[in-house]
Amino acid sequence: MKYNFQEWLKTEISDDPEVILAGKLEYLRLYLTDAMRSLREKAGLTQGQLAEKLGVQQAAVSKLESSLKDHKLESVLDYLHKLNADLLVAVRQEDELIQVSDNDGMILIDLPEEIEDLAEVEKMSLREYILAAIQNFSQKKVSVREFIESDDKVAVKVRMKLANKSLSEIASELEKMWQISDEDDRRFAVKKLLAGGVSVGSNNRDISDQNEEDRIELLELAEELLEKLDNIFEEQE
Structure with missing residues (x-):
């Protein structure tokens, strides 16, 4: 099952700030662990094989892939690093977006919903649409x-x-x-x-x-x- 964390954030689950925070944490775990499992499976590795690369027991990998457990950031980064993946993280407050990712070569941007609609019309993924737009802009000749x-x-x-x-x-x-x-x-x-x-x-x-x-x-x-x-x-x- 694929989760859409951004769509979930738009839903109103409670007026209680503590309940909202708990919900965000739970859903973020679901979103993150689902992505981690997908990356491992895409790499063709079992939990045991990845555990060997990490130098830990298979149970430790199982725990990392469980949305019911707390996760240390260092352990998640190590897991992703062994799969040649990067964790992209940004902090947003009102209109300000601050990237705190471990990969300077990737940039997170806050896109308006209209961009996703335009990409859908062109039958392109969001990434494909943005890359095409950048290429067209860079090739534009100014008179x-x-x-x-x-x-x-x-x-x-x-x-x-x-x-x-x-x-x-x-x-x-x-x-x-x-x-x-x-x-x-x-x-x-x-x-x-x-x-x-x-x-x-x-x-x-x-x-x-x-x-x-x-x-x-x-x-x-x-x-x-x-x-x-x-x-x-x-x-x-």
């Missing part, structure tokens, strides 16, 4: 327009500098500038655009009307923007 519209701090600064231009105009100008083959000319074109909205094709290199502080700020923003554009176009190749 120049999407970057300019984003909350990225560089994009915000660019929008402020070019407030007299529409987002489409800014994106179009930057895409044209990236087609300039000479790196120095490309850098200069971006600086000129930020300095005064000069379009691609202008060869006026005079930006001396700015004071030193503004000029340094402009140069820094231009370099940051060029780095962002480099990443965007590199991903699109």
